[in-house]
Amino acid sequence: MEGVKRHLIAKSGLSFKWKDFRSSGGQLTLNSYVSIEQIYLSMRHASTLTTERHYCRARADLAFARVNDAYNCIFERDPAIGAKRV
Numbered sequence: 183m184e185g186v187k188r189h190l191i192a193k194s195g196l197s198f199k200w201k202d203f204r205s206s207g208g209q210l211t212l213n214s215y216v217s218i219e220q221i222y223l224s225m226r227h228a229s230t231l232t233t234e235r236h237y238c239r240a241r242a243d244l245a246f247a248r249v250n251d252a253y254n255c256i257f258e259r260d261p262a263i264g265a266k267r268v
Contacts, residue, residue, distance in 0.1 A: 208237035213244060 183200070191197055204225065211221050218240070222233040234240070 205237045208233060209239070212238040212240065215248070 187198075187200070208221055208225065212218065218230045218233060218238070221238065222230045225233055225237065227233050
């Protein structure tokens with residue numbers, strides 16, 4: 183990985199630490215339907231609270247859409263929440 187990092191720094195002229203990408207990676211993963219429990223374990227945090235506080239936050243619109251999708255799978259007629267599908 184350090185060879186990749188040196189190559190990227192040489193090409194871009196920008197210096198960075200791999201840790202700089204943790205919050206973006208966590209948020210993108212959460213938005214891609216990976217549970218916070220799986221994310222906190224993969225980031226090796228002691229609890230989901232650390233992950234949520236510093237790296238990724240649930241978005242209400244995605245949460246409503248997920249609940250609506252689950253409800254629609256169980257009860258195929260009436261949507262639970264008037265959220266758009268994602």
